[in-house]
Amino acid sequence: MAAMIAVTLALVGFFGFVIMRVTSPQMTTLFTDLSYEDSSGIIKELDRQAIPYELKNDGAIIMVPKDKVTKLRMKLAEGGMPKGGGVGYEIFDKSDALGSTSFVQNINHLRALEGELARTIKAIDRIQAARVHLVLPERPLFSRETPEPSASIVLRVRGQLEPAQVRAIRHIVASAVNGMKAQRVSIVDETGQLLANGGADGDSGDGVTGDERRAAFEKRMRSQVEQIVSSVVGSGRARVQLSADFDYNKITQTSDKFDPEGRVLRSSQTREESSATASANDGQVTVNNELPGNQGSANGAPSPKDQSKKSEEINNYEISRTTKTEVTEAGRVNRISVAVLVDGTYNKNEKGETVYAARPKEELDRIATLVRSAIGFEQKRGDQVEVVNLKFAEEPSVIPVNEPKGLLGMFQFTKDDIMYFIELGVMSVLGLIVLLMVVRPLLKRVLASDPAAAPKAALPAPIEAAAPTATQLTHNATSQMIDVAQVQGQVHAQSVHRVGELAERNPTETASIIRQWLTEPA
16 A cells, blocks of 8 residues: 555656646857856846746856846846946946046046946957956156057967957957057966967068068968869879078168169250450550650551450259169068979779779879969969879768758757757657556556456355356346346445555555566556
8 A cells, every 4th residue: 555655645746747848948048258247137036036047157147037138138238237347438437426536437447447448348249258458558747658558368268269259359458449450469368378479570561470471471372272183083082391581680671773864854954155465565554665765666556456355154964863762561472382293093993893993194284383373483483383193091081961950950959949859759758658667557457457366255045055057147148237237336346445454564564565566567
């Protein structure tokens, strides 16, 4: 009897659990990566609204019923939750501006700016948490130069950030702070790995180091070469390695060139001079003229004068001049080397075996021509391209054909819906197994008659007396059938009563018998 009660209670408990599990609301994520302050505020609001919830990951994840997620997010957003684990510009909402000093106002402004930048950075994919430290120095008195501001950022990421994401973070911070350059922003992840150097010496103008630029160039060129070669030899049958030699020296060169043939007359100046010189007796007072007996010219005419004439011409010319200034930026490609390894072809012979065959030289030459065109090959620069045909260690795997999508694509079921249906199916199967393996055999044995107890039961006198008489059985068939039914009912009742008495007297043996029934197949 006790075993029957225990089995009944177990079945009631099992089906009760199944019913509660099926009828309970489906829980989904409300917020993730919450701080303790945000979790405390959200839980307080959920308790006030009497909404059931579950906590996971030490309170960092809050689960609520799926049909209330959207309404709760809008309601919490109206109250400014979650705040993101930092202080933003809401620090000025309840501050007393009249009673605070300028120092406190500057500190609050710095805290607000750091908090807002941290929230913005956390919105980027793969970033779980961010901490921003800003250094905004003031210009000293009697100084003409202002120190440059700087920033340091510590990130907790999922996986690894792309170089483009790191540059984006640096430019976001530099654009949000007045006077800050992207080269002055340092970024470190939670493992202590330096993602961006805050020293401006090692970076270029856009915040990209020389190694990053070379790696990006090699990756892009290798992808192009591998794509064009794979389209010829097949996917997975080509391996490409590309190496680029960069010149990181910045050169500024200025040159002047003069062309003597390209002269132009700018100005011309001409000057002429004429003068006449008199002879010795031309009315001049000299010693010779004053001596006695001196005679003039024979005919008394004046002596002729000496005439002189001078001409001068000055021409100014402009000579053509060419001034050329060349600036060669850092990161110039000096040489490119490409190594391409291609696999051969695989055919089947008469026996059905796969046979490897090398590719002809003409095909390799055409592939090399395509590679040279793809990388911009220059012989003067010293570029090298090598295409080699060798057998790969493993045969190329067969590319699987895209099969049509299943139920997930046909009915647009989400992952949560599929898991819910699977859970319902598993519980239904377990319930059916319990009914067939436990309940059915138990009821079958309880309701079945005991064959050993029936012969021992004392038959009533009317049957013993009526057994020898054949004529009475013939005439009173109906009454005999009624009597037999009554006797069988009494026998069943006595059997059940005896089973109950045996179970009360020997509970241990009864429990073992029921346990044996449960292990027997139906």
